[in-house]
Amino acid sequence: MNRKAVALLSGGLDSTLAVKVMLEQGIEICALNFTSTFCTCSCRGSVCSNEAARVANEFDVPIKVLQKGLDYIEIVRNPKYGYGQGINPCVDCRIYMHRLAKKYMEEIGASFIVTGEVLGQRPMSQRRDAFETIERESGLEGLILRPLCAKHLEPTIPEKAGIVNREKLLDMGGRSRRPQIALAEELDIQNYPCPSGGCLLTDKIFSKRVKDLLDNKKEVTMKDVHLLKTGRHFRLDKDVKIVIGRDEADNKKIKNLIQADDILIEPLDFAGPTGLICGLSKNGTHFIAGRMILRYAGTKAKGKRTLKLSKNSETTTFEVDAPIEEEVLKGMMI
Secondary structure (H helix, E strand, O other), rough: OOOEEEOOOOOOHHHHHHHHHHHHOOOEEEEEEOOOOOEEEEHOOOOOHHHHHHHHHHHOOEEEEEEEHHHHHHHHHHHOOOOOOOOOOHHHHHHHHHHHHHHHHHOOOOOOOEEEOOOOOOOOOOOOHHHHHHHHHOOOOOOEEEOHHHHHOOOOOHOOOOOOOOOHHHOOOOOOHHHHHHHHHHHOOOOOOOOOEEEHHHHHHHHHHHHHHHHHHHOOOOOHHHHOOOOOOOOEEEEEEEEEOOOHHHHHHHHOOOOOEEEEEEOEEEEEOOEEEEEOOOOOOHHHHHHHHHHHHHHOOOOOEEEEEOOOOOEEEOOOOOOOOOHHHHHHHH
């Protein structure tokens, strides 16, 4: 066993502190950052990854960034250890990341993994039994060192081997962030972001969209996933979903997320939202989408009712008779 470790670095305060504590002991750190479309920070331009890169640069450690891809979507669809308050498979998510971390550890010749987890901080994945499950399922038993709460846990292999001095590790626990903030001051760590990040999969409203997608589409694409964060979503039947933009930014995103055979509906000569018909569109579906657009355009339509339909490379126009009824709209909303 050597003094080289892979550290899971989110860019948040906890993982930053964990890396710093290890560097203070002379451990060689290689940082590993995971990005996900479900991270609340990534909704604002991959802030977490930027923070992780900033921390890695400040500490002068190399960093590798991995994207949670479609294989992760399948974990969200069918997690072995279930969901939290939304559709968040926290334990399975940690297992997924640690398996990839183990692979990276072996590739670069490191000996163990470092994380910023704190016992009792998160109700699903940061429990003692969850830690044990994650280690067992990822094949890293005794090789995941959690410096911030290590004294509440059994000594790891690097501690037993004398690679890491257990006496210099910490005994943080629970949900309070005061100990972390105090340690940051002690170690002169400044300009750190919000102590805790967030996952959209814990949001009950967003979770409904994810569940709807996974229940109704077998082959999910990354565009499907990105679209979940855009506009208003309506389910017509198992095969068809309509997305209506909320503003100009949504309208642009919707256009960028079109896939083969999707149908784009746009107002013609009046201001209003863009609509996207996803799935196996049936006769008349475009009229429903057009009436939705008219409803949300409101007075901006100025009595105009003509819309443009684009599918693949073909374009045509059509008219609708009236805005869709509010109750019908609410009945279809996801």
